[in-house]
Amino acid sequence: MSGAKTGKASLWPMVARRVGSAALTLLLVSMVIFAIAGLLPGDAAQEALGQSATPEQVAALRHEMGLDQPAPVRYARWLSGMVQGDAGQSLVAGMPVGAIIAERLPNTLMLAGMTAVLAVPLALIMGITAAIRRGTWIDRAINLASLSMVALPEFLVATVGVLIFSVKLMWLPSIAMVSAEASWSDTLRSCALPILSLTVVVVAQMARMTRAAIADQLDRPYVEMARLKGASLSRVVLGHVLPNCLGPIVNAMALSLSYLMGGAIIVETIFNFPGLASLMVNAVTSRDMPLLQACAMIFCSAYLLLMLVADMVALLANPRLRAQ
Amino acid sequence: MKRSISLLAGAPLATRIAAGFVGFWLVLAVAGPWVAPHPVGAFVDQDVFSGLSARFWLGSDYLGRDVFSRLLYGARYTVFLGLGAALLAACCGTTLALWATLSGGMVDEIISRAMDTLISIPSKILALVLVAACGSSLPLLLLICALTYVPGNFRIARALAMNLAALDFVAAARARGERKFAIALHEVLPNMIHPLLADLGLRFVFVVLLLSGLSFLGLGVQPPYADLGSLVRENISGLTEGAPAILAPALAIAVLTVGTNLLIDALKPEDKR
Numbered sequence: 001m002s003g004a005k006t007g008k009a010s011l012w013p014m015v016a017r018r019v020g021s022a023a024l025t026l027l028l029v030s031m032v033i034f035a036i037a038g039l040l041p042g043d044a045a046q047e048a049l050g051q052s053a054t055p056e057q058v059a060a061l062r063h064e065m066g067l068d069q070p071a072p073v074r075y076a077r078w079l080s081g082m083v084q085g086d087a088g089q090s091l092v093a094g095m096p097v098g099a100i101i102a103e104r105l106p107n108t109l110m111l112a113g114m115t116a117v118l119a120v121p122l123a124l125i126m127g128i129t130a131a132i133r134r135g136t137w138i139d140r141a142i143n144l145a146s147l148s149m150v151a152l153p154e155f156l157v158a159t160v161g162v163l164i165f166s167v168k169l170m171w172l173p174s175i176a177m178v179s180a181e182a183s184w185s186d187t188l189r190s191c192a193l194p195i196l197s198l199t200v201v202v203v204a205q206m207a208r209m210t211r212a213a214i215a216d217q218l219d220r221p222y223v224e225m226a227r228l229k230g231a232s233l234s235r236v237v238l239g240h241v242l243p244n245c246l247g248p249i250v251n252a253m254a255l256s257l258s259y260l261m262g263g264a265i266i267v268e269t270i271f272n273f274p275g276l277a278s279l280m281v282n283a284v285t286s287r288d289m290p291l292l293q294a295c296a297m298i299f300c301s302a303y304l305l306l307m308l309v310a311d312m313v314a315l316l317a318n319p320r321l322r323a324q
Numbered sequence: 325m326k327r328s329i330s331l332l333a334g335a336p337l338a339t340r341i342a343a344g345f346v347g348f349w350l351v352l353a354v355a356g357p358w359v360a361p362h363p364v365g366a367f368v369d370q371d372v373f374s375g376l377s378a379r380f381w382l383g384s385d386y387l388g389r390d391v392f393s394r395l396l397y398g399a400r401y402t403v404f405l406g407l408g409a410a411l412l413a414a415c416c417g418t419t420l421a422l423w424a425t426l427s428g429g430m431v432d433e434i435i436s437r438a439m440d441t442l443i444s445i446p447s448k449i450l451a452l453v454l455v456a457a458c459g460s461s462l463p464l465l466l467l468i469c470a471l472t473y474v475p476g477n478f479r480i481a482r483a484l485a486m487n488l489a490a491l492d493f494v495a496a497a498r499a500r501g502e503r504k505f506a507i508a509l510h511e512v513l514p515n516m517i518h519p520l521l522a523d524l525g526l527r528f529v530f531v532v533l534l535l536s537g538l539s540f541l542g543l544g545v546q547p548p549y550a551d552l553g554s555l556v557r558e559n560i561s562g563l564t565e566g567a568p569a570i571l572a573p574a575l576a577i578a579v580l581t582v583g584t585n586l587l588i589d590a591l592k593p594e595d596k597r
Contacts (some may be wrong), residue, residue: 167564303444
């Protein structure tokens with residue numbers, strides 16, 4: 001009883017420490033991104049006014065934009081703006097960055113969510129099957145397939161998908177149209193190819209890590225014990241092994257889903273999907289630094305959040321991790 | 325070297341095929357310009373996006389240029405930029421890792437924290453921000469790709485070096501009064517070279533994917549140069565016709581990366597089941 005009590009008592013400080021550590025990392029990440037963006041040769045004021053501007057005009061705009069202040073002051077102002085949800089003005093669109101992002105973010109979340117709904121069960125099935133049938137041809141086939149899928153470039157998957165499903169079979173549109181008026185089935189149809197491409201890209205890593213986690217547990221004595229008691233293999237895996245590797249599996253899921261962010265950059269661009277990643281590519285092309293910084297911060301926050309959640313799940317699922 | 329060859333001779337068929345693909349690309353990347361049947365920028369075909377033929381093995385591209393010749397030239401940029409960036413990333417990452425491990429204390433703390441920060445920025449996002457800030461000339465692309473993968477290599481090398489540094493022979497070398505540099509070079513590094521080589525191969529795959537992804541977005545290798553990713557981009561309008569001009573370079577990248585990945589996996593010394 002008392003052991004359980006101390007276990008509970010020591011959980012909250014650990015959670016707080018992890019949250020604090022993630023917040024510190026996010027702060028450092030924001031410094032890195034701000035610093036890199038500051039490397040830009042020439043400055044935003046010069047760029048906005050063009051070549052014909054007089055030095056006085058440039059100086060005036062620099063002052064207005066706060067560019068004549070030292071970097072730490074600008075950083076502090078930018079950071080406090082970001083925290084309050086004001087990411088500044090887009091240099092190209094002339095709109096608040098927040099408004100542009102608010103329009104795109106739901107699309108990207110929807111794409112990521114639907115991909116996860118498809119990819120996570122698929123990866124679990126592949127990983128569990130490979131682990132149970134270790135050493136058989138099924139295991140080798142899944143291993144070979146996932147090793148190959150990890151190394152496939154996203155644009156190959158996407159272009160082959162377009163070639164098969166929209167050019168040859170004409171089942172699916174090759175451009176993803178998303179609008180508020182479109183019905184659910186229409187949205188789903190037009191997003192089917194992006195979702196499929198992203199699934200191919202993320203499912204392999206998840207399946208491999210799931211297999212590794214389960215295969216590691218299958219060698220433990222408790223599995224042998226359960227088998228000797230007469231429990232069926234599926235029961236042992238689902239009832240005994242799976243709960244024990246919840247931590248590593250969730251970690252694999254989080255890592256792969258965070259990869260969705262990066263993978264989405266190419267896939268969103270190919271399908272003209274109006275999401276955050278293609279917005280970021282546009283920001284790079286037009287060198288719209290405020291927009292770029294905001295997008296990068298959102299992606300990094302999402303990554304850190306996923307890692308934090310995976311960490312928490314591992315902590316809750318495995319009491320031994322709370323021991324120290 | 326001899327060992328890896330004898331390893332390959334007794335390896336299963338799939339491994340030898342993978343090794344063949346990788347070797348094939350390395351040879352093509354070096355010998356490309358001498359093998360190419362047509363000049364790289366010449367408009368040699370009346371048709372655009374023509375199919376496979378005896379004269380143009382892989383058809384022609386959107387301007388009527390020979391795809392096969394362009395592929396051979398493009399492979400050079402992909403392979404050499406990839407190798408260069410992977411080597412640079414591995415050298416920087418491993419050097420930092422050895423320095424951090426053997427110094428310990430504050431140095432380790434600071435380097436590790438910095439690398440943890442960089443690793444929390446998804447690699448494509450970091451590369452995009454860097455390209456936006458610095459531009460994308462060939463040397464810059466090499467540096468950007470290298471920098472993006474330093475933290476990943478650092479993390480692996482540090483874990484390896486940490487395990488080794490705790491062993492007796494390192495303690496003995498320290499007690500002999502050897503300098504940190506000598507310990508790193510003679511005691512620690514030779515014992516972690518195999519996993520590091522595997523990691524180097526993996527970084528190469530990542531760099532090739534990142535680089536061709538950037539080029540595909542139009543943010544990587546800039547005209548007049550073209551790597552395999554640029555070739556996919558410039559021929560994207562041939563997609564509806566299923567032109568070989570777009571599929572060939574994309575498949576070429578896949579053969580290179582998948583082959584490397586399978587080869588690394590096969591050469592891994594007895595994976596723990």
